[in-house]
Amino acid sequence: MDVYLEDRIKIGISACMYGCKFRYNAKGWHQLEAIGRDASSFIWFPVCPEVNAGFGVPREAIKITGESGSAVWKNAGKVMSGSGKNLTSALMKSSEACLNQLLQAEVAVFIYMEGSPSCGVYRTTLKNKRLGKPPGVFGHLLLENGFFLIPANDLTSPVKWWDWRRRMLAFLWLKKQPLHTMADLYGIWHVLKFLCQEIDEKWARALGKKFADMAHPKAEDLEAIRVDILNVLRKPSSPQKIKNRLWKHYSHYRKLTGKTIEGIKRPTELRNMTELAEELLKMELGAMSVDYLFGASPIINRKKKAKE
Ligand code: SF4
Structure with missing residues (x-):
């Protein structure tokens, strides 16, 4: 049986892990440096649901009210800015747009920033902290669409x-x-x-x-x-x-x-x-x-x- 995957693999990634200084506090990390030359084996698709929603850099950190980002999609939670602005609809629309970009490009793998109320997926590995109420709003869509999900922190090992x-x-x-x-x-x-x-x-x-x-x-x-x-x-x-x-x-x-x-x-x-x-x-x-x-x-x- 043929065990070769001959095409270059396409991988989506939270843009702030790809070196873009897109976090609310204008930080970003070159997480791919950790995997060295291996990074050039893949085609990368960085996306940022928050910047794509027009929230700007820097910006106030957002918070999810309700259980998690999944609750937001069920109308049982909201996305709020630190000063109380309701950003729910903007982040939902932007998350859908980011998802569609990835699906149209036939990307099935995503490297996510742990703990983010947008891109987070599973419980964070940061000990004793359940940051961002995982999954985040975008993370929920990645899970629903069956993406293969890799935490960005694991690239450093x-x-x-x-x-x-x-x-x-x-x-x-x-x-x-x-x-x-x-x-x-x-x-x-x-x-x-x-x-x-x-x-x-x-x-x-x-x-x-x-x-x-x-x-x-x-x-x-x-x-x-x-x-x-x-x-x-x-x-x-x-x-x-x-x-x-x-x-x-x-x-x-x-x-x-x-x-x-x-x-x-x-x-x-x-x-x-x-x-x-x-x-x-x-x-x-x-x-x-x-x-x-x-x-x-x-x-x-x-x-x-x-x-x-
Ligand atoms: S929304 Fe995602 S990509 Fe954008 S800064 Fe937050 S974690 Fe990074």
Whole structure:
């Protein structure tokens, strides 16, 4: 089965994380610097719902009244400026416009600023603070439209970024795969099962068993399985699981190909996160050079070399 995604991936991003000084206090961060050269592998779509709504820079910080940004869409919450101006309708319209820009450009991934009452999505990682009442007003639309959502803070950790990137590629690949028959499903599962097992072993084993009872599945059953797998791919793994799996796949690779890759360590050996990320990239390159399916990072985002 073809595991290549040959087109450059399109990624939406909160503009203030892309270096635009668009925050209410005129701050912004070059968050992509953290991923170095990898940033040039993608096409970026920065959007800012608040600037797009005409709120200007600098401006008063906005607040959500009600449970969250989702409540705003249900008429159960408002967006207010610090001095009490009602900005609800302007931010809703602008959020829809930003969403439409992304959808029209066929963007399915978004890197969001955590804690923002507009772009925030999940509970913030800032300890003990539930900033911005997540999801934000725009974040709610991203969730509703099934975007693959990456917190901008995780770009600063090389292993977390590696984890997000490999799951993002698997997510986008799975979305595009034809899925009409059990043979299609088995083909997809062959590619993604090791990654899914790493993320949620119990769920993956149960799903594998479910296949045995599905001789002639209906189209909606197959699509429901696709959605289940897509949702699992949204979940982060952990450095320990990543180390264990790396060693397992590397051991299998050595056995199968008779080749070694310098610098890949056992799970018990000490290394920092930057070193671990380097090992993972070496394993990806080594696997790609001999057409070995590296189950922890199965999808390759580059042009396929023509066979000689
Ligand atoms: S609305 Fe989003 S992109 Fe704009 S400043 Fe706030 S968090 Fe950043």
